[in-house]
Amino acid sequence: MIYVSTNNLKPGMILAKDIWGKSSCFPLIHIGTTLGVSTIKRLIDKGIQGVYIECEGCEDIEVNEIISMEEKIRITDEIGKIFKSLQAEKGNIFACVESVSKIADYFVDVVTKNHECLMNIIDIKNYNEYSYVHSMQVGILSTIIGNNLGYKNNRLKELATAGMLHDVGKLNIPIEILDKAGPLTDEEFAIMKKHPDYGIAKLSTCHGLSKDILDGIVTHHEKIDGTGYPRGLKEDEIHVFGKIIAVADVYDALTSDRSYRKSWTPHDTINYMMSCAGNHFDVDILSAFLLSAAAYPVDVLVLLSNGLKGVVINTVAGLPLNPIVKILTPGEHHGEIFDLANDIKYLTIKILDTISDPEEIECILAENKIYSLRKVN
Ligand SMILES: [Fe+2]
Structure with missing residues (x-):
């Protein structure tokens, strides 16, 4: 899954985690729901900042929460x-x-x-x-x-x-x-x-x-x-x-x-x-x-200094600016894991920024076949 801010959601994306309503005993929208225009508007109206979305290249990435x-x-x-x-x-x-x-x-x-x-x-x-x-x-x-x-x-x-x-x-x-x-x-x-x-x-x-x-x-x-x-x-x-x-x-x-x-x-x-x-x-x-801070939380999209784009899949204690990134850019490195904290091969690579431009996010998501998981009605 990857984290996408609500303003960057597109119809057809599939929720990878339940969305909880304020003070409710059950989820507002369930995991696996295919987002439509009205659902996205509802999320924006409710002031929800972002949600987790399924991504074909990222099925093995899970958010580890200490408190549900x-x-x-x-x-x-x-x-x-x-x-x-x-x-x-x-x-x-x-x-x-x-x-x-x-x-x-x-x-x-x-x-x-x-x-x-x-x-x-x-x-x-x-x-x-x-x-x-x-x-x-x-x-x-x-x-x-x-x-x-x-x-x-x-x-x-x-x-x-x-x-x-x-x-x-x-x-x-x-x-x-x-x-x-x-x-x-x-x-x-x-x-x-x-x-x-x-x-x-x-x-x-x-x-x-x-x-x-x-x-x-x-x-x-x-x-x-x-x-x-x-x-x-x-x-x-x-x-x-x-x-x-x-x-x-x-x-x-x-x-x-x-x-x-x-x-x-x-x-x-x-x-x-x-x-x-x-x-x-x-x-x-x-x-x-x-020691416990994650500058780039798990599931955030990032741009690396070598031009590749990826998703943060894990963070390293004490090195908040050097997480572990899975590459999503098509080509020879697609799917490769870059450990920016411990692997000497990648120690010169830095994160330039998180990716927030809607068109860029849409492009990455499309390249990773997010839209092909379920047909949009
Ligand atoms: Fe205070």
Whole structure:
């Protein structure tokens, strides 16, 4: 299968994975469905960014997800309920912490059982409730980074909890500021900067949350060079959980569509974050993140520096810019596997870009006989 953004879908393409609707118990569109004009319009109208499509040359390529889509939707719904309860005046904060604790246990379990869990998180971003999806993603990503740093059991669970609850203080920020399409005014930004403190004020009465969790939440917008907020802390003054959550938070935020900008690609985001090592991000924490980051997620089409085009079939821990690519360009290399990380033959070959031009994608898909799999009615 390959990943195709919704705007580049063509009638006749066949879905290689189920499409899940927001908060639904069953798929919106099933695997194996041949897409028609109306189905593609429906996907665009629902704000779905992209889907997985069958490709004759790529049957052996599978997306390895550590958490299934059903589970992600269930957890996102659960986080939504927790946040709504925390917002309500008489919400049961102890029940909320209990629910967060169960999800944190689950994250620790899946992350510690999947030693090479590279991030392949395109599809969950299809679902709209940004703040809940973002809280879940930051919880998972923080757990993965903590696992790479050697954290165990309760320490990892505390980190997962802090990651999920890092933005709970935004419940106190007016929606007009949170959802503003343009840049914030100085006054609005001053209000926004209070959300880490609002978060710990909301949670500090709860005995189920440790000081480390609260310190992680209140420091997640601090920067190593002291230019962050709310306190302008520097280097070791920032709690290590805050440093970890900062990396997870920025990665997930930049790779998500927002009201004021389109999402960045994973490779642009990783390149940008690497340029911020030592000023925004702690170098050791960013390195731990890069061990599991996939700049080019599995199933994305790419153009190589030797002119060949292919699809990413796997990623290599610690080398996010050098994945394993299956060549789709017709000719002598068609079907060949280029391991850009480990095979000395290909070490001089780089990825120039992901392929997003609709005509180019259509050409590659046609050359790989995607349209011949099933007749279009
Ligand atoms: Fe935040």
